[in-house]
Each structure stands twice: as structure tokens, then as C-alpha cells.
Amino acid sequence: MSFLGTLCILLLATTLAGHFSHRIGIPAVIGEILVGVVLGPAIFNLVHLTNLVQTFSDLGVIVLMFIGGLESNLALLKKYLRPAIGVAVIGVVFPVLIMGGVSHFFNFTWFESLFIGVIFSATSVSISVEVLKEFKALDTKEGATILGAAVADDIIGVILLSIMISMMGDKSGGAQPALWLVLLEQAAFFVGVFLLTRWIAPALMRLSNHLLMAVSPTIMSVIICLAMAWLAETVGLSGAIGAFFAGTAIAQTDYQHQVDVSIEPVGYTIFIPIFFVSVGLNMTFEGFWQSLPFVAVMTVLGVLTKLLGCGLGAKLNGFNAHSNYLVGAGMISRGEMALITAQIGFSAHLLSSNYYSDVILVIILVTMIAPFVLKDAIHRAPATRPSV
Template identity: 80%
Template sequence: MAFLGTLCFLLFCTTLAGHFSHLLGVPAVIGEIIVGVVVGPAILNLVQLNTLVNTFSEIGVVILMFIGGLESNLQLLKKYLRPAIIVAIIGVIFPVVIMGGVSLIFKFTPFEALFIGVIFSATSVSISVEVLKEFKTLDTKEGATILGAAVADDIIGVILLSIMISMMGSKETTNIGIVLLEQIAFFAGVYLLFRFIAPLLMSLSNHLLMAVSPAIMSMIICLGMAWLANLVGLSGAIGAFFAGIAVAQTDYQKQVDTNIEPVGYTLFIPIFFVSVGLNMTFQGVWESLPFIITMTLLGVLTKLFGCGLGAKLNGFSNSSNYLVGAGMISRGEMALITAQIGFSAHLLSSEYYSDIILVIILITIIAPFMLKQAIKNMPNKEESIVV
């Protein structure tokens, strides 16, 4: 029962932090992440990232991405699929080559350096989704490109990680062919979900004698897709995102959005953002400061310019290029998961693991500031919005 007190305390703190963030003109997620830094092991050590907090955090990111899918425009995502793929590919190449190369200067082995590049190749779009929603730019060509590119570079990152684990000859070795087949099967399932499964289940829910049964059925679809995505080595957030898009194509989109958004934002989603800060620790930071500062700067710049270049190659304006690049900076849970898997598979020594985690957290804190600034710098935001 002690967890209820912890939950109460965190929700109280995040509510105040969100309030003052808005007063200061800062994205609310920044205040929530800072709450995690202050009350967690980094400063006051009042709250630790235990199993229950972690579970609530995982549910939070799943619901957040489901809501992101619900509020996305499928036609817009299809229209900007090609730019998204190009943005994703260049956005993976830049961190792998540049951050991996610079890691060699800090005396990492070539294999460790390559793995560091892979860690920072994946974008965690969940935080970007929250900022885009807050500033009403999720349903724009830039928003669609960011969402599509984040899904694509997640898949690329999983494949690269699988290859590296296989090269290590670890007990956790995964056959890359099997991984690809499983992911192809997953996306075939996504197609079936869009065409048949989601419309059928949502229609059936309307005949069930339960309060808000369409919302309950939508959560069944959401959690089921998140579980399946995780089963094939992808982030559960991707499965939830596609579940949201599928439900959005039915007649129940508004009803589901109205019922699910309060559930997410009153409990689970704030805990997800707090958990990002709870991962931070300043232990041994002074000895590793040059590495941490260098990799944080490169983590921001490789996505900003790499993904911005991908947008430029597709004819986007300079302000749109910057917005797409800024939207792809955040690493968050995807980088944390990749680092943890790689650490468990002995791709990275324990000596540098905490430094990498700190860099991920710092980049994740910086990203919403840059995305907000990019949105405000758009000369004529209305032109990007599809009504």
C-alpha cells in the first residue's frame, strides 16, 4: 500500500510542475521530467524506479502513443511515408557514424563504439508527440513525417541491435532472419487490424451491455497490439500507435478519445515522464564530464541535422526541416531499452553504462525545448495543418 502514497506524491508534484511550466512557457513534460530528477536518486532520493513505478510508466507510454495514433491523420501519414523513410534512414546513419566514430576517441573498442551509435540511432517519439499535441501541430505534414520516421528508425534500430547481439555470439543471440519474419508478420497483422479486426471489434463493442464499452474495447486493441509489438522485438509504443490509428478509422474515434485521454493524463502518462527523470544519477559524473557533454551535443546535432537533411531532400522548407529534425531528437525509452538489452548482452561495459544513461536523459530533457522553439519559428503554421 506504500505505493499509493508514492503515486499520490508524484501526481501532486507533476500537477504543480505542469502548472508552473505553462506559466513559464515551457512544455509541461519538462516540469514532469524534472520532478523525477529532483525526487529521484539524482538529488533527494525520495522515490526509486521500482517495479510498480516502472509498470505504470510502461502503461503511460503505451496510452500516450495510442492517443497519438487516435489523433493522427492516416491519409497524411500515407502521403508523407516516403519523406518519413528517408528522414529515418539518414537519421540512423548520422548517429551511428558520427557518435560511433567519436566514441573511438574516448578509447572505446570499435564494437562498443558501434553499439553506442546504435543506441542513439532510435528516436523516442512519445515525448515529441506530447509537445506536438500541446502546440496543436501533430496533424501537420511535419508531424506526420516525424511519426512515420520514428516508427521506421525504431525498426532499423531493432534490426541493428539484433545483428550486433548475433555477432557477439551471446546466449541471447537472435536469428536476424527470424526477427525480420516476425516483424513482417506483425505489419501484416497491422493491415488486417485496419481493414477488418478493429472495425469488427469496435462495432461489436457497441452491442455490449457495459458502460463505455467502445473505450474498453479500444484499450483491449491497444494493449494487445503493444504486447504483440513487444513480442517481435519492437517497442510496445509502436503497436499502441498503430492501434490508435486503426480505432481512429472507425465511427468511435471521438468517443474513445474523450474517454481514454483522461485515464492517461490523470494517472499513467505523468508517471512515464517522471520515470525518465528517475533514471538519472550524477554518480561519477565529474570524471566522465567531457564524454557526457560531447555525446549530449552530438546526440542533439546528429538528429537535428541528419533528419533535417532528410526533410530537405524531400523539398521541405528550412523551418520545416528544423521542425522535423527537432522532433526526432528525443531518445527516451527506446534508447534506454536498447542500452539495457545491449548491457545485458555484454555489448557495453558497466563502467560506461551509467554515463550513456545520463546522456540519454539529458538529450530527452533538451528535446522538448528545441521542438517548442521550432514550432514557434514556423513562419506560417496554418499552411502545414490539414483540416
């Protein structure tokens, strides 16, 4: 099937799946992920994760996180930075220790077990952003904490992955950059984020308004978004993180609303649905029954380590019980961050091919469960918005 035909089928299927998901009261992203499961290798094997589908999926993550940054309250993010870091640290420690320790009892080596813990320390906030947006809970103290914690979580995960690859030495298939150099590059990236927000983005957006092009401010914002995503990937972070900070920078200018109303239809028309479909396309049930005990135990732990660990981090920072539950639920999803970490580690021989597909299956199952838990947490939390 040609790519255009595949794209047509996927967009039709995700539109219908999202519609019926809303009708039965579940987040639309679940229906879109299930489209990938049903049409992909797991069931009917009609659609595969080709290079073009993967490219559209990668752009979907970037656009979704850019929109999340555009609609985020920077003052709120700053206000809840401290609890976000606390949530992130405990949310990394719990999976590394608990899921890593339990993995050892399934005949993994200690090194492989530790790496599995690192994989599940990652958080994919993109799916949580979509659910929070759907239920109008993104611009809250809990939403700000989840976003901030996910950024810190990503940085910690990259550092842990860099350390593990460095420990592998020559087995990684090539020379790896020194850890101090990786940390220095990432520090330089965040200095760049500050400069972008304070001076660069406002100047570029003002300049774009004088260009003789239709929707030139929107074009300039996309350039900034892609540039930041590229820079983030260059220093070893997720491109989604760069896109998110690009969005927060544009949000501080006078062009925030204009860009938001221009970008959102493009993202939700084509790129973002393909991202959610790609999560389901990664699923396969090959060898499922033999791996069922491992998959079942790790799926439960994948949910609980973030729910309880990040909830504890929120509690230690003075959040109430409803907020603890909401923050913990918002950090459950692993999605593309865990998939990327698993793929990098697999390529670096941190995990054998015998167990790679099982780990991928657990990541996808946890990611599919996460929106249900988050929706329940949102409905239980009081509908309040703090003033800042």
C-alpha cells in the first residue's frame, strides 16, 4: 500500500476511533493507539511503521509538545519548579530500584536489570499533555508540576543512560562522548532556552511581522520549534523537550494566540494522530504467552512505580491527596521516551534481543493504561486553578 493510501486509512480510522472514544467516555488517544494495534502487526498486519510513518510520528510528538508549551503558563511552571524536581527524582528512583530489582528475578543479569529500570524511569509527557488538554487541566498547578517533572525526568534519564553506555566500553560499537561533555552541552542548551525566551524569540517574532509572507509569524514559530528540537537532540535530549521550550518562549510574545490557532489545526489534522497510531504499531504479540508473567508483573510495576513514586514526591512538597494522585497519574505514561531509551540501549548491547520485544510490549501496555488513570485522577480532583 502506498504511503498516501496508508495515511488516508489511518486518518479516517483515527477520526472514527476518536469520535467513538468520546462517545463512550474514554480519552481519544486510547482509540487512536488502538487503531495502530488493530491495523498493525499485532492483529491484522495491514499497516507497518515505515520510515515515512515514523517521520510523521516524530513530527507529531514535536508539534504536540510545541502546542503544550504554547498553552502552558510559564509563571506557573516557575512557581512549581521545586516540587517538579522532587517529583522527578523520586519518580526516577522508584522504577530504577523496584523494576530493576524485580527484573533480576526473571533471569536478567544485574546490568540488564539496571538498564530496564532506567528505561522505565523515563516519562512521555506528550500523551499526558493531550489528556490534560482534553479535560482543560493543563494550566493548573498539577499540570505545571507534571510538565516540569517530565523535563527533569528526561534529563536524569539521559544522564543515567549515558553512564550505562560509558560503562559498556567497546561493546557499544564505537566511542562514546565523555559524560562531562554531555552534561556541559545540556547545560549550554538550557542557557540557550533562557536566551531564547528572554530575547531571541521576541525579536524573531517581531521581525517576522515585517516579512511579506502570509502567516509569517507562524512560519517563524515553526522554524524556532524545529531548531530547538534539533538542538535538543544534538545534546542528547528528546526533541520533544526542545519543542516544548520553543512553545513556552513563543507563549511569552504577543503572537501566542495567532500561532496557537494556526498550528493546532495542522497538528491535529495529520501529525499528532499518526504519533498515537505509531505507539500501537510498535506492539506485537509474538511469544506473548511465554513472556506473560514478566509482561504482567512489569506492567503493574510500570504503573505503580510512577503513580506512587511521583505521588509521594508531590506529597512531600505539600500537595493534597487529590493532587498527589493527579501528579502521579500524569507521570505514568512512558511512550516515545521509553521506546527511544530502549532502542538506544539495545543498539549499545545493554539489552539482549531475546527480551527487547517483551520490554517494548510492557512500555506500550503501560502507555495505554496511563490515560485511563489520568482521566480518573482529573475527575476526582477539585476543578480549581491557582492564581499566579
